[in-house]
Amino acid sequence: MRILHTSDWHIGRTFHGNSTMDALAEVLAALVQQVRDQAVDVVIVAGDVFDSATPAGPAYTLLGDTLAALHDTGARVIVTSGNHDSAARLGFQARLLRDGIHVITDPLHAGTPVTIDDADGPVHFYGIPYLEPAIVRQHWDGVALKTQAQTMAHAMNLVRAGMAEHSGRSVAIAHCFAAGVDATAGLEREVRQGGLDVVPLEVFDGPDYVALGHIHGRQKLSERVRYAGAPLHYSFGEQHKQRGSWLIDLDASGLASAEWLELPVPRRLVTLTGTLDEILSAENVAAHADDWVCAVYSDALPQAEPMRRLKERFPHCAMVQHAPAGSTGDQVEHSYAARLKTAVTDTERIEAFLVHVRAGQGPTERESELIREVLDERVIAEALV
Template sequence: MRILHTSDWHIGRTFHGSSTMDALAEVLGALTVQVRDNEVDVVIVAGDVFDSATPAGPAYTLLSDTLLALADSGARIIVTSGNHDSAARLGFQARLLRDGIHVLTDPLAIGAPVTVADADGPVHFFGIPYLEPAIVRQHFPAAGEGGAELRTQAQTMAHAMSLVRAGMAEHEGRSVAIAHCFAAGVDATVGLEREVRQGGLDMVPLEVFDGPDYVALGHIHGRQQLSERVRYAGAPLHYSFGEQDKPRGSWLIDLDADGLANVAWLALPVPRALVTLTGTLDDILSADNVAAHAEHWVCAVYTDALPQAEPMRRLRERFPYCAMVQHQPAVTGAAEVRTYSERLRTAVTDTDRIEAFLEHVRAGQGASERERVLIREVLDDRVRAEALV
């Protein structure tokens, strides 16, 4: 059986105020072609289908069009809900969907698989919707009633996987689990989902996922291989500049009669590349940069000692898709790493305090000679005004 693992579509998300709907439609169209060309039997979407619990109408249209196109390619589709989705809204039409499209959002149905058969027998797909402990613990027996303690993501996912393993015991054959969580071992540099907190409360140990032949995870926006059979596919679009160098695509999984046989990466197109340009504002606006990046999404980090006038306007005259500008003065000496409180401790006069403030906000650069004259004039005027009161 051939399976395609994707996740984190985030239909409806904006990128620095710009809609991503057209770009995502292009990418999901390319994914549909890959499904058809590679004769995929089952497509898994591991959560965060929408970016909002209350998506706008066009988001539903894009989802419907994509699911129908995937179904028309001959694949079965299995979708689970993520933390951005409203499980109720995503799943409200589940029983009305055409054959071959399954939307799994019910925590009470975790142990009941969607079964798809091939020449080697059945493959059981267990969908685990995103489980917020405080919300879903009401659905499961409490610890005092013979159930599990469900206060953390680790405890809740461990309980869900115990239901999966119980379902596996009842259904002979190969198995695939689908979940949306933050698993231990993730490389934090690949673009963490924006609500993920890297603390023990949200981290699910890798051994929790023991059992199935493959575990398709969502929640992390860059591809990750935690083990040969436990992986994140990441998001199909770049949703932040922190993800700009990370590949976009899906995992193509082959199961044979004995289980996991092969996993390959299918790259997806990037409609508009992202780039971060660093240097002085004049350097960033150079002809070479404009020639190379005029059609890219641009994050400009300018290192001039002082803030420049109207940097975004000037940047967008050269880079129409400049989405972000940051002022990060270059640090050039040991004195510049002093904290503001350390500078103030050595300040005696008002002039010293103003100098300490300027050094702090200008990455170590104090007042110029002309500014010192102005500072002295202002302070002298204040002294004269106080003397007249």
């Protein structure tokens, strides 16, 4: 059986205020062609289909068009929800889709496989939607589910129980932050609260292949546990990371091979450094006029209207930063204002405050647990309103 492992489409995401819809449509069309050319049997989308829990109409249109195109290749499609998705909305849409497209959003179905047969027998696909401990612990009484690690371990126990009942090869699909990955700073933090939400690699023991989502760059944690990453660059921190998906072959005994298939990059990303005049040089303009540009200029004093001047030469300049020569990245990175600016979750804001008032010392392990418990109680209270 031939499987294409992709994830983190983030349909509807913007890039520094610019729509990515057309670029993503181009990339997903290339992915569909790869499925056709490689005679793929099953396409996996491991979470974060949308970028928002309330996607706009065009996002639904792009998803529907892409799923229909994948179905027309003859491939089966299995989609799970991620932390950016609304499981309820994605799950509702599942009932409207055609046969052969499976959307898994219910945590109670973690141990129930989607079974697809090939010449060597059945392959059982176990989809695990994103599991927020504070929300899903109500489904499993008597099980300690305070962290992502505990919750994912419980879900994988359900998967292994399902494997015991269904003989044959197996594939697990999950969306989480696994131990050993190289994350993109400022992007992949919603599932990683301190060290509590890191899932140990051994949690994924058992299946022939584990298709993970959440990390935006490709990662091979082991031969059988991998991240595919996002199909499009969504930040300058990702500019050097390849875009693509994993082509997985299963034979009669299990995992036979894994090959990386690159996807096109509609517009390259580049970070230019130097004085503003150096960045605006004719050489840079000739090389990067069509690229997304992040300009980091090192003049001693802030320059007048730097973005306007940059856009005159680089129409797709998306970001400008002033970093005077002699300033240290450590000073910028560790300032309280910088931490608050990049913090997305309440946990990160609390951690930034503690680091600030304690001269660099963050919360202890016990304090992190207490912070998480208090915030979880608030999430539950809000969910019940």
